[in-house]
Amino acid sequence: MDDKKLISDAMNFVSDLLENNSGGHDTAHSLRVYKNALEIAGNEPGCDMTVVSLAALLHDVDDHKLFDHENNENAREFLSNSGVPNEKIEEICSVINSVSFSKNRGKKPETLEGKIVQDADRLDAMGAIGIARAFAFGGEHGRSIEESVMHFHEKLLLLKDEMNTESARKIAESRHAFLEEFLSHYYEEIKSE
Ligand code: ADP
Numbered sequence: 001m002d003d004k005k006l007i008s009d010a011m012n013f014v015s016d017l018l019e020n021n022s023g024g025h026d027t028a029h030s031l032r033v034y035k036n037a038l039e040i041a042g043n044e045p046g047c048d049m050t051v052v053s054l055a056a057l058l059h060d061v062d063d064h065k066l067f068d069h070e071n072n073e074n075a076r077e078f079l080s081n082s083g084v085p086n087e088k089i090e091e092i093c094s095v096i097n098s099v100s101f102s103k104n105r106g107k108k109p110e111t112l113e114g115k116i117v118q119d120a121d122r123l124d125a126m127g128a129i130g131i132a133r134a135f136a137f138g139g140e141h142g143r144s145i146e147e148s149v150m151h152f153h154e155k156l157l158l159l160k161d162e163m164n165t166e167s168a169r170k171i172a173e174s175r176h177a178f179l180e181e182f183l184s185h186y187y188e189e190i191k192s193e
């Protein structure tokens, strides 16, 4: 397998598929998750970089909010057309399936690669980009600003304590502090007296 070509093909595949989505599952999100995953993986000796890279790039290509897919159909089609061996395809799909917050509440991924990609995805729901995504998602789903702020308390502020890896925990700390700072300004600015 030529990893470089595989990764650039995966980027093109993702951008063709997700380009027009504004609700947070867009190409740019996948590329940021890939970048976060590479940064975390740099501190995790022994992880399989090919699996980490492809799972990060492809983690949303069968998302249930966008597709009615049961079995990672888009990811499998891309990987098998690219000549990735079956056992690697299984590994990559099982990492992808262990990443989602909603599907796996409370359950940690079993593999190191799953832990890395899950942390990478969760980091993108925190900090300045996490704030932007929450309001973009809320707007797209007809939710008010106040309703989107509820999501901070229900999910975003909990993520810092759920990181699997040490290096993600460090990045999460400053992103969490920025969420707190945003909320303190927000409540100050909207208070009525
Ligand atoms: P995952 O891929 O982990 O399942 P989601 O698809 O739930 O994540 O969320 C995608 C993006 O939309 C994230 O940035 C998340 O914080 C945001 N989001 C999800 N649900 C809501 C909500 N009810 N209100 C505002 N933002 C949301």
Ligand code: NI
Residues within 6 Å of the ligand: 029, 033, 059, 060, 121
């Ligand atoms: Ni994602």
